[in-house]
Amino acid sequence: xxxxxxxxxxxxxxxxxxxxxxxxxxxxxxxxxxxxxxxxxxxxxxxxxxxxxxxxxxxxxxxxxxxxxxxxxxxxxxxxxxxxxxxxxxxxxxxxxxxxxxxxxxxxxxxxxxxxxxx
Amino acid sequence: xxxxxxxxxxxxxxxxxxxxxxxxxxxxxxxxxxxxxxxxxxxxxxxxxxxxxxxxxxxxxxxxxxxxxxxxxxxxxxxxxxxxxxxxxxxxxxxxxxxxxxxxxxxxxxx
Numbered sequence: 001x002x003x004x005x006x007x008x009x010x011x012x013x014x015x016x017x018x019x020x021x022x023x024x025x026x027x028x029x030x031x032x033x034x035x036x037x038x039x040x041x042x043x044x045x046x047x048x049x050x051x052x053x054x055x056x057x058x059x060x061x062x063x064x065x066x067x068x069x070x071x072x073x074x075x076x077x078x079x080x081x082x083x084x085x086x087x088x089x090x091x092x093x094x095x096x097x098x099x100x101x102x103x104x105x106x107x108x109x110x111x112x113x114x115x116x117x118x119x
Numbered sequence: 120x121x122x123x124x125x126x127x128x129x130x131x132x133x134x135x136x137x138x139x140x141x142x143x144x145x146x147x148x149x150x151x152x153x154x155x156x157x158x159x160x161x162x163x164x165x166x167x168x169x170x171x172x173x174x175x176x177x178x179x180x181x182x183x184x185x186x187x188x189x190x191x192x193x194x195x196x197x198x199x200x201x202x203x204x205x206x207x208x209x210x211x212x213x214x215x216x217x218x219x220x221x222x223x224x225x226x227x228x229x230x
Contacts, residue, residue: 032216043207044162044220093161097216108152108209108218113161 002028002098006111013084014119020080021114023094029074030096034108035067038091050077084118091115121146121212125221133229138195140224142208149213151184151191156223157204165193200228 003026013019023033031052036044048069050056056069068080077096081088092115095108122145132138142151150169154162166175168184168191175182181194191210195202205225209218 034217041225043222046217046219049217107164107167109164110154110162 002026002096002107002109004030004094004096004109004111006094006114008114009112010115010117012117012119015085016083018080018082019084019116020078021092021094021116023077023079023096023111025075025096025098025109028096028098028109030077030098031074032097033071033077034095034097035069035077035079036093036095038093038113040091044093047079081116084116086118089116089118121210121215121219123208123210123219123221125208125224127224128222129225129227131227131229132198134200135197138198138202138226140193140206140208140226142191142193142210142221144189144210144212144219146189146210146212148188148210149215151188151208151210152218153182153191153193154207154209155204156207160204162207195226198226198228200230202226203228 005024007022033050035047038044046059047062048056048058050069050071052071052074058064071077091113093113095110098107124143152167153165156162166182171188172186173184179196183192205223207223208221211218
């Protein structure tokens with residue numbers, strides 16, 4: 001199946017700093033990428049949908065100025081958590097939408113996730 | 120907005136017993152997907168169902184999509200310790216781009 005990588009896999013930062021997370025589709029082009037957040041023992045909550053070359057669409061309750069998303073190419077999307085606080089500590093997971101003849105219709109492939117801890 | 124409910128939240132079984140998790144959507148779905156997440160890991164795609172009434176099998180796993188395309192189930196026959204994890208369904212409403220995840224069913228197994 002399609003492969004999505006995420007970097008870093010984990011990060012610890014001080015409160016008030018910004019953290020950038022990269023999401024790459026390695027063997028397919030993802031015109032759409034999704035960013036999720038998962039708190040311990042909870043489900044994945046969609047934060048935003050990112051289409052290449054356009055502004056991300058944020059879910060209700062997600063601050064777009066705090067969670068900056070850039071999807072500059074068909075294989076790379078980044079999420080920047082600005083002025084991080086302890087309540088932003090979570091597991092952040094991206095996924096790329098793979099379509100077309102090779103991967104079938106609209107299957108999402110998830111990255112391995114980034115565990116963010118804000119002290 | 121669209122909601123996807125999944126039950127049960129937790130299930131503990133003896134190894135060798137069967138396991139079923141159910142998924143219900145508030146809206147008609149264009150497709151439903153199932154994922155497995157091992158403890159400490161990320162969701163791994165298992166399968167996608169598209170057609171009304173569709174049934175697909177993967178070894179001991181059987182996936183069903185309801186006739187109305189609003190519910191789905193995952194059944195595991197004769198569970199093994201390797202089946203431990205949380206199983207999520209995720210549905211996409213007709214015409215929508217995003218997947219909405221159920222709360223997941225966490226499966227633990229007594230060897």
